[in-house]
Amino acid sequence: MIIRNAEIDGKIFDVLLADGLIAEIGKELKGDPHFDAKGGALIPGLHDHHIHLNATAAAMNSVRCGPPEVSGETELIQALNKDGEGWLRGVGYHHSVAGEIDRAWLDENGPDCPVRIQHRSGRLWILNSFAMAELDITEPANGRLLDSDISLRATAQFPDLKPLIARLLSYGITGVTEVTPSNGMAEYENYLREAKPLRVSIMGRADLSAKQSQHLKLHYHDHDLPALESLAQEIKQAHAAGRNIAAHCVTRAEVMLTLAALEMAGPIYGDRIEHAAIADDAAIDWMKKLGVIVVTQPNFITEREAAYLKDVPSDEHKNLWRLKAFADAGLKLAAGSDAPFGNPNPWAAMAAAVSRPKGFEDEAVSPEAALGLYTKPANDAGAKPRKVKIGEPADLCLLDGSWAQARKNLTDVKVQATWIGGNLVYNRVD
Numbered sequence: 503m504i505i506r507n508a509e510i511d512g513k514i515f516d517v518l519l520a521d522g523l524i525a526e527i528g529k530e531l532k533g534d535p536h537f538d539a540k541g542g543a544l545i546p547g548l549h550d551h552h553i554h555l556n557a558t559a560a561a562m563n564s565v566r567c568g569p570p571e572v573s574g575e576t577e578l579i580q581a582l583n584k585d586g587e588g589w590l591r592g593v594g595y596h597h598s599v600a601g602e603i604d605r606a607w608l609d610e611n612g613p614d615c616p617v618r619i620q621h622r623s624g625r626l627w628i629l630n631s632f633a634m635a636e637l638d639i640t641e642p643a644n645g646r647l648l649d650s651d652i653s654l655r656a657t658a659q660f661p662d663l664k665p666l667i668a669r670l671l672s673y674g675i676t677g678v679t680e681v682t683p684s685n686g687m688a689e690y691e692n693y694l695r696e697a698k699p700l701r702v703s704i705m706g707r708a709d710l711s712a713k714q715s716q717h718l719k720l721h722y723h724d725h726d727l728p729a730l731e732s733l734a735q736e737i738k739q740a741h742a743a744g745r746n747i748a749a750h751c752v753t754r755a756e757v758m759l760t761l762a763a764l765e766m767a768g769p770i771y772g773d774r775i776e777h778a779a780i781a782d783d784a785a786i787d788w789m790k791k792l793g794v795i796v797v798t799q800p801n802f803i804t805e806r807e808a809a810y811l812k813d814v815p816s817d818e819h820k821n822l823w824r825l826k827a828f829a830d831a832g833l834k835l836a837a838g839s840d841a842p843f844g845n846p847n848p849w850a851a852m853a854a855a856v857s858r859p860k861g862f863e864d865e866a867v868s869p870e871a872a873l874g875l876y877t878k879p880a881n882d883a884g885a886k887p888r889k890v891k892i893g894e895p896a897d898l899c900l901l902d903g904s905w906a907q908a909r910k911n912l913t914d915v916k917v918q919a920t921w922i923g924g925n926l927v928y929n930r931v932d
């Protein structure tokens with residue numbers, strides 16, 4: 503296939519795709535079939551470096567129970583009491599909405615069907631009495647189940663990924679990194695089968711092999727952190743098995759503990775810190791020294807602004823979801839949505855990286871730097887952004903206008919078409 507009249511780095515070219523690769527870039531190339539790009543910018547296909555596919559697909563069939571859609575008790579009650587059948591699954595709850603709600607609150611205010619609401623952290627489910635009866639459990643009596651996701655998930659089949667994948671392709675996404683800590687063989691096989699045509703890298707448990715899963719995902723509990731030596735040992739074992747580690751670090755304690763354990767185990771190229779939500783200058787220096795890759799979520803500072811202003815002490819605001827300081831320090835940096843906890847639209851996240859809320863502006867970056875966080879190679883989030891050039895995989899995203907237009911307002915960017923391995927997998931029709 504030939505893509506005609508595409509803008510690449512500000513100039514118009516034709517691009518020949520053959521055998522899954524970009525075979526030629528030139529003027530007036532001959533061949534068929536062709537696709538008229540009408541001067542739209544042709545950029546590398548985007549990669550979401552941190553997403554939870556099954557949970558996001560399930561969330562698409564769920565009721566939002568937290569900011570920004572729902573921010574008070576009345577709104578929550580309205581959201582829960584819309585018509586529906588069977589289980590009601592709520593997601594994104596935060597205590598700023600209606601406090602520490604429990605089984606009794608749901609019984610009184612929710613619908614007469616089994617209800618389970620997930621806290622924004624992903625760590626807490628709140629169940630009503632119908633739901634507890636359905637799952638045949640009586641404890642805890644207040645219906646607040648901590649870290650019980652696994653037993654809850656066992657009651658459900660894998661969700662249908664097709665609507666989610668269609669949506670990701672429409673954003674110009676050609677690959678994702680699936681980062682759920684509980685991923686084992688069943689999930690691995692399910693993603694390989696169901697996530698096509700996306701390119702998928704999968705993180706997961708210690709029982710997956712290096713070939714199946716490059717990264718062992720480490721996810722600890724801030725109230726019960728592992729001992730330094732045992733964490734270092736776990737990292738060493740992963741390295742010995744030919745794998746990297748990717749550690750979920752949202753608090754200062756989690757970042758510092760992980761860095762200390764990595765230093766003790768001896769970091770290797772490819773080890774990742776997920777989120778680094780709070781990082782002071784000392785943490786940045788240490789991450790740089792250890793050579794770790796940081797995978798951040800530029801979207802959260804905008805999506806969660808109100809809660810941060812309320813809950814995070816103001817002297818800590820400068821350390822929240824940093825971008826410019828990471829880039830200036832020369833850290834290896836990429837980004838992902840953390841969907842379903844964040845919005846899966848990378849263009850909204852890029853816009854949030856460029857124009858941050860008042861008080862957080864110091865960490866803003868340019869539109870080009872924001873785009874670069876989503877165009878790193880699938881299996882090397884620490885590398886340089888990919889380019890549209892001969893010999894590269896034909897994983898491409900075509901915008902409906904020039905980059906000069908797009909960079910002025912990334913929120914409004916429309917993707918015209920997406921190719922993976924030279925195959926047209928999305929073509930927007932108005």
Ligand SMILES: [Zn+2]
Pocket residue numbers: 552554681840
């Ligand atoms: Zn995550």
